[in-house]
Amino acid sequence: MISTNGFQCATCGAFHEGYAMCYGPAAPEIWSTIPEAERDARCVLSSDQCMVDEQYFFVLGRVEIPIIETGEQFVWLAWVSLSAENFNRTCELWEEEGRENEPPYFAWFSSALPYEKSTLHLETILHTRPLGERPAIELQECDHVLYHYQKHGMPLAELQALTERIMHG
Incomplete structure (x- = not known):
C-alpha cells in the first residue's frame, strides 16, 4: 500500500486522498478520429478488444510501473495494435486455460497517454x-x-503529478 494518505494538489490546492493507481482510455486513439455517426458501421469495440474497418486490430493491456518509494504499481491500461494473424490468435485463445504459454506478440502502442512526448506507435511486446x-x-x-x-x-512525486493531470485534465 502507498504509505501516504494523499497529497496537497498543486493544481487546485485541495487535499486529495490517495492516488490514481490504474487509469487508461476506453478505446484506442484511432477511435477518436472516426466520426461518431460512422463508428457503429466501421468499428467493433468491447472492454478488451477493438477492430476498425476490419483492418486495424487492438487489444487492451497493462503497462505496469513500479513506484520507487512504495513498491506498489501504477498501471496504465493501454491499447496496442496487433497484426490480423496475431489478433485472430488472441481471439482464439481468449477463453482458453493455459493461454499464458502463447509466445509474446509484437505490437504498436495505440493509446495517447498524457506525456510531453507522444506514446503513439512505440514498439511493444504483448x-x-x-x-x-x-x-x-x-x-x-x-x-x-x-x-x-x-x-x-516512477518516483512518488511523478505519480502525484500524473494523478493531478488525470484529475484536472
Missing part, C-alpha cells in the same frame, strides 16, 4: 497472461519516459 488477466505490455527500448519508468520505476 505478453498473454492467464485466463481472466489482461495481457502485459512491455515497451521496447526507446527514448521515452514511459519506457524509463517501466524499467526503473
Whole structure:
C-alpha cells in the first residue's frame, strides 16, 4: 500500500486522498478520429478488444510501473495494435486455460497517454497472461519516459503529478 494518505494538489490546492493507481482510455486513439455517426458501421469495440474497418486490430493491456518509494504499481491500461494473424490468435485463445504459454506478440502502442512526448506507435511486446488477466505490455527500448519508468520505476512525486493531470485534465 502507498504509505501516504494523499497529497496537497498543486493544481487546485485541495487535499486529495490517495492516488490514481490504474487509469487508461476506453478505446484506442484511432477511435477518436472516426466520426461518431460512422463508428457503429466501421468499428467493433468491447472492454478488451477493438477492430476498425476490419483492418486495424487492438487489444487492451497493462503497462505496469513500479513506484520507487512504495513498491506498489501504477498501471496504465493501454491499447496496442496487433497484426490480423496475431489478433485472430488472441481471439482464439481468449477463453482458453493455459493461454499464458502463447509466445509474446509484437505490437504498436495505440493509446495517447498524457506525456510531453507522444506514446503513439512505440514498439511493444504483448505478453498473454492467464485466463481472466489482461495481457502485459512491455515497451521496447526507446527514448521515452514511459519506457524509463517501466524499467526503473516512477518516483512518488511523478505519480502525484500524473494523478493531478488525470484529475484536472
